[in-house]
Amino acid sequence: VSVLDPRDVIARKRDGNPVPEAELRAFVLGYARGEIPDHQAAAFVMAAFIRGLDVDETVSLTRAMVESGTTLDLAAVARRTVDKHSTGGVADGVTLVFAPLAASIGLAVAKLSGRGLGHTGGTLDKLESIPGLRTDLSPEAFERQVADIGCAVSAQTGDLVPADGALYALRDATATVPSIPLIAASVMSKKLAVGSDLVLLDVKTGSGAFMKSEADARSLARTCVSLAQRWGRACRAAVTDMSQPLGEAVGNALDVAEAVDVLAGRHRGRLRDVAVMFAGEALSRLTGAGMGEGRAAAAGALDDGTALEIFGRMVEAQGGDRRVVDDPWGVLPRAPVIERIEAEASGTLAAVDAEAIGRASAELGAGRHRKGDPIDPAVGIVFRPKIGDLLERGQPIGEVHARDEDAAAACRAGVLGALTVSEARVEAPALVLGWYGGSEAPT
Numbered sequence: 052v053s054v055l056d057p058r059d060v061i062a063r064k065r066d067g068n069p070v071p072e073a074e075l076r077a078f079v080l081g082y083a084r085g086e087i088p089d090h091q092a093a094a095f096v097m098a099a100f101i102r103g104l105d106v107d108e109t110v111s112l113t114r115a116m117v118e119s120g121t122t123l124d125l126a127a128v129a130r131r132t133v134d135k136h137s138t139g140g141v142a143d144g145v146t147l148v149f150a151p152l153a154a155s156i157g158l159a160v161a162k163l164s165g166r167g168l169g170h171t172g173g174t175l176d177k178l179e180s181i182p183g184l185r186t187d188l189s190p191e192a193f194e195r196q197v198a199d200i201g202c203a204v205s206a207q208t209g210d211l212v213p214a215d216g217a218l219y220a221l222r223d224a225t226a227t228v229p230s231i232p233l234i235a236a237s238v239m240s241k242k243l244a245v246g247s248d249l250v251l252l253d254v255k256t257g258s259g260a261f262m263k264s265e266a267d268a269r270s271l272a273r274t275c276v277s278l279a280q281r282w283g284r285a286c287r288a289a290v291t292d293m294s295q296p297l298g299e300a301v302g303n304a305l306d307v308a309e310a311v312d313v314l315a316g317r318h319r320g321r322l323r324d325v326a327v328m329f330a331g332e333a334l335s336r337l338t339g340a341g342m343g344e345g346r347a348a349a350a351g352a353l354d355d356g357t358a359l360e361i362f363g364r365m366v367e368a369q370g371g372d373r374r375v376v377d378d379p380w381g382v383l384p385r386a387p388v389i390e391r392i393e394a395e396a397s398g399t400l401a402a403v404d405a406e407a408i409g410r411a412s413a414e415l416g417a418g419r420h421r422k423g424d425p426i427d428p429a430v431g432i433v434f435r436p437k438i439g440d441l442l443e444r445g446q447p448i449g450e451v452h453a454r455d456e457d458a459a460a461a462c463r464a465g466v467l468g469a470l471t472v473s474e475a476r477v478e479a480p481a482l483v484l485g486w487y488g489g490s491e492a493p494t
């Protein structure tokens with residue numbers, strides 16, 4: 052085997068030339084094994100970000116990422132299995148709700164999740180705000196938990212897609228996240244490494260998404276679906292609205308508390324709607340139930356406490372404090388300073404810079420500046436209004452949860468600066484902009 056000089060791969064991409072499969076594979080596997088240092092991998096992802104990757108390179112990258120670790124066929128799981136993944140958003144705690152919800156209606160969810168990336172939150176960071184909860188499950192423990200409880204949410208450990216674990220953290224620290232091929236390879240490598248019967252993707256678009264334009268989001272959805280097709284895997288992708296935070300909580304512990312509220316059937320709104328839509332879609336695709344029937348089953352499992360019960364079991368199985376389901380704030384870390392945010396002007400909420408809100412939360416400590424930085428699970432933002440709502444000057448619209456007064460004041464200014472209030476009436480944006488893929492999905 053010829054020895055790869057990483058500089059040759061970087062230079063090819065720097066100059067806009069395609070990287071042959073064997074070289075890309077050697078580079079990615081070398082990086083995952085720690086043989087290629089961060090600085091060379093960073094140079095490569097920046098070149099890939101700027102120059103793009105063609106279809107063949109995207110397939111090669113995805114394949115190399117899957118090959119970097121073991122794969123799981125989920126043979127031990129008797130139920131039909133579904134995986135769901137978001138391309139990243141603000142107040143996007145859908146997975147926390149979806150995994151136990153799908154399990155509560157008879158499906159199984161084996162989910163490899165990510166950490167916060169850029170201005171977006173990460174499911175693993177959110178879950179780890181529950182004291183004791185571990186996300187570094189071994190492949191065996193992961194599969195066993197899915198077989199026993201119906202759901203597990205784990206990190207891509209040293210054994211499962213380690214190349215994504217490494218590249219994901221590197222991209223977060225090098226401003227190389229919003230690239231269609233890099234996101235598609237990252238998302239799909241995690242989905243392809245686990246043999247679920249159905250993959251559902253939530254491709255976000257709007258101010259809080261990596262894909263700001265709807266056209267880019269649609270293109271990302273198509274790229275992910277075509278990767279799934281190459282692997283012969285059933286996949287459906289929805290393009291959904293991220294022109295404002297999806298739920299109300301932008302942090303980590305705050306998101307868990309909100310998810311518990313949704314799982315307990317106490318909370319209505321877009322977060323619940325997206326979780327019910329995906330769970331209903333999964334049930335209907337995997338069991339042949341009608342779409343209306345699937346959604347009704349999912350809504351019922353939120354309202355009758357079944358989904359919350361499964362969440363408690365999942366938390367416990369992963370080492371977390373199960374009392375979080377009955378009394379979230381008896382268990383979750385609370386920030387010392389909690390300050391109200393009030394509307395500065397009267398009018399209709401016309402637009403929200405959701406990325407700015409995500410960044411304001413990250414600045415409080417809910418996100419990272421550098422690869423591997425710890426995050427502060429307690430801090431974050433609660434932001435309640437939605438586009439189209441009427442606001443009155445002085446009306447409470449949320450809270451900042453911060454370590455100190457200065458951080459709270461800066462964050463409040465950041466949130467208020469992210470809002471556009473207008474005198475004209477504004478319609479609430481549609482939640483779902485379209486679906487991709489599906490004819491190959493089993494029924």
Ligand code: URA
Pocket residue numbers: 137138139165168219228233234235237238
């Ligand atoms: N989610 C992922 O898993 N990877 C990305 O690159 C972006 C969002």
